[in-house]
Amino acid sequence: MDLTEGFWDNRYKTLDIGWDLGKISPPLKNYFDQLTNKNLRILIPGGGNSYEAEYLHHKGFNNVYVVDLSKTALKNIKTRVPSFPSSHLIQNNFFDVDMRFDVIIEQTFFCAIHPSLRLSYAAKLFEILHAKGKVVGLLFNVPLKDTKPPFGGCKKEYLQHFNPYFDIKIMEEAKNSVVARQGKELFFIMQKKKLNH
Numbered sequence: 001m002d003l004t005e006g007f008w009d010n011r012y013k014t015l016d017i018g019w020d021l022g023k024i025s026p027p028l029k030n031y032f033d034q035l036t037n038k039n040l041r042i043l044i045p046g047g048g049n050s051y052e053a054e055y056l057h058h059k060g061f062n063n064v065y066v067v068d069l070s071k072t073a074l075k076n077i078k079t080r081v082p083s084f085p086s087s088h089l090i091q092n093n094f095f096d097v098d099m100r101f102d103v104i105i106e107q108t109f110f111c112a113i114h115p116s117l118r119l120s121y122a123a124k125l126f127e128i129l130h131a132k133g134k135v136v137g138l139l140f141n142v143p144l145k146d147t148k149p150p151f152g153g154c155k156k157e158y159l160q161h162f163n164p165y166f167d168i169k170i171m172e173e174a175k176n177s178v179v180a181r182q183g184k185e186l187f188f189i190m191q192k193k194k195l196n197h
């Protein structure tokens, strides 16, 4: 299965981007609207066209980073929002990120990586979060297909991956999803655990 940089970049080049909401996702907007510390270091991995990063930037959050394999997606946000710092738009593989963050935002990135990488994804989140850092976002609550993205899953499976590393604060059906995703996505907040090993 081709999930390389070339595959993803081509999806943006040919506008084959069915996942793209064209605007900030309402459950994430609600979460952002109650944040008060504008200095939080926030990472949006696989952010794509990055409406969430744009929203945070305009609200005055000055430490927002996007990491994505697709050069075209990163170019798209820079064109839309010229004042977004170029050095915060990083073309890289999430699994190679070597910076630390307070908050990591998830939206349709987890479902884009191969299911065999799910444990590595959880471990990587843990690795690049500061103590007590949080992962916040949305996960599809639909049966797992394993032929092509979006790869689905369910709460029980997600908890197996995340419980070793995180205290799950909330993981429940999102209340204000866009119409096409109503009843199909879980909103979650989880906090990095203090591990004793």
Ligand SMILES: C[S@@+](CC[C@H](N)C(=O)[O-])C[C@H]1O[C@@H](n2cnc3c(N)ncnc32)[C@H](O)[C@@H]1O
Residues within 6 Å of the ligand: 008, 009, 019, 020, 021, 045, 046, 047, 048, 049, 050, 067, 068, 069, 070, 073, 092, 093, 094, 095, 107, 108, 109, 112, 113
């Ligand atoms: C389904 S899209 C979602 C984009 C965005 N989160 C959204 O909701 O519109 C998945 C994104 O993850 C990026 N991606 C896939 N694998 C990646 C990886 N290993 N590291 C970084 N980005 C990756 C793709 O280029 C694409 O932009």
